[in-house]
Amino acid sequence: NAGVTQTPKFRILKIGQSMTLQCTQDMNHNYMYWYRQDPGMGLKLIYYSVGAGITDKGEVPNGYNVSRSTTEDFPLRLELAAPSQTSVYFCASRRQNTDTQYFGPGTRLTVL
Amino acid sequence: KNEVEQSPQNLTAQEGEFITINCSYSVGISALHWLQQHPGGGIVSLFMLSSGKKKHGRLIATINIQEKHSSLHITASHPRDSAVYICAGLIQGGSEKLVFGKGTKLTVNP
Numbered sequence: 001n002a003g004v005t006q007t008p009k010f011r012i013l014k015i016g017q018s019m020t021l022q023c024t025q026d027m028n029h030n031y032m033y034w035y036r037q038d039p040g041m042g043l044k045l046i047y048y049s050v051g052a053g054i055t056d057k058g059e060v061p062n063g064y065n066v067s068r069s070t071t072e073d074f075p076l077r078l079e080l081a082a083p084s085q086t087s088v089y090f091c092a093s094r095r096q097n098t099d100t101q102y103f104g105p106g107t108r109l110t111v112l
Numbered sequence: 113k114n115e116v117e118q119s120p121q122n123l124t125a126q127e128g129e130f131i132t133i134n135c136s137y138s139v140g141i142s143a144l145h146w147l148q149q150h151p152g153g154g155i156v157s158l159f160m161l162s163s164g165k166k167k168h169g170r171l172i173a174t175i176n177i178q179e180k181h182s183s184l185h186i187t188a189s190h191p192r193d194s195a196v197y198i199c200a201g202l203i204q205g206g207s208e209k210l211v212f213g214k215g216t217k218l219t220v221n222p
Contacts, residue, residue: 031208042116042198042212050208058209090155099143099160106153 001026004104006091012110013081021076021107023091030096032074034058034066036087037106043090049074081111115139116201118213125220131186133216135199141211142204144182146173149196149215158184158197189220 007022025032034046045058049068063085065077074093078085091104116137125131135144143162149155159166159173161182166173170189175182186193196215203209 033208040214042114042214043200043210044212045209048208056208059211088153092155099145100157101145102157103155106155 003027004091004093004102006089006104006107008107009105010108012112013078014112015081015083017081018077018079019081019109021078021089021091021109023074023076023104024072025074025091025093025102025104026072027093027095027102028071029093029102030071031094031101032068033092033101034064034074034076035090035092036060036085037090038087046076046089078109083111085109086111114214115211116199116213118197118199118216120216121214122217123219125189125218127190127220127222129189129220131189131193131218131220133184133197133199133218135182135184135213137180137182137199137201137211139201139211140204141201143202144175145200145202145210146182146184147198147200149198151195155198186218189218191220191222194219 004025030051033048035043037043044060047066049055089107092101094101119134145160146158170187172185196217198215200210200212
């Protein structure tokens with residue numbers, strides 16, 4: 001199993017551009033999450049999903065959108081990139097009725 | 113004040129030393145996670161506990177729900193233990209929301 005994969009690894013955006021961060025897991029996990037990690041700060045939950053077709057907001061959802069059309073994929077969309085969205089983004093997943101979250105390698109995004 | 117506080121922020125130890133990292137929280141949680149973030153950035157889940165104590169190899173995690181405090185201990189520390197250790201509380205009420213501490217950076221010197 002590849003586990004949780006994220007693309008791209010790095011990206012530089014200009015203010016106002018849009019992009020999609022991809023996240024895929026091959027473990028058939030129901031639950032998927034998007035976090036951001038700012039320098040010197042704890043991770044913060046952006047959005048999560050408990051299964052295909054179901055998504056919900058986390059702590060910092062503004063400026064982001066998600067969709068979950070399949071069990072495997074949970075893309076995160078930035079519509080109008082702002083410098084405040086410069087961060088490292090982590091996707092994670094877990095199986096229902098278990099506690100362990102499996103994290104992807106992260107995407108480092110810089111908005112200039 | 114953050115809802116989850118870790119101490120110390122940075123910790124340097126000599127190989128073989130016993131390490132303790134502390135986590136205290138001010139919100140109601142149903143469980144607490146300990147995570148390890150490698151120097152390259154990857155994050156691995158170490159423990160989830162809601163009471164008592166858990167042990168995995170040289171790692172031991174304890175939690176005192178009444179005192180809202182958890183500790184992560186590393187026995188016989190090794191340079192490969194060098195990483196950032198993060199605690200995160202699962203907010204009560206059936207939510208999926210984890211509230212994270214800022215992490216403790218551990219460096220173990222040979």
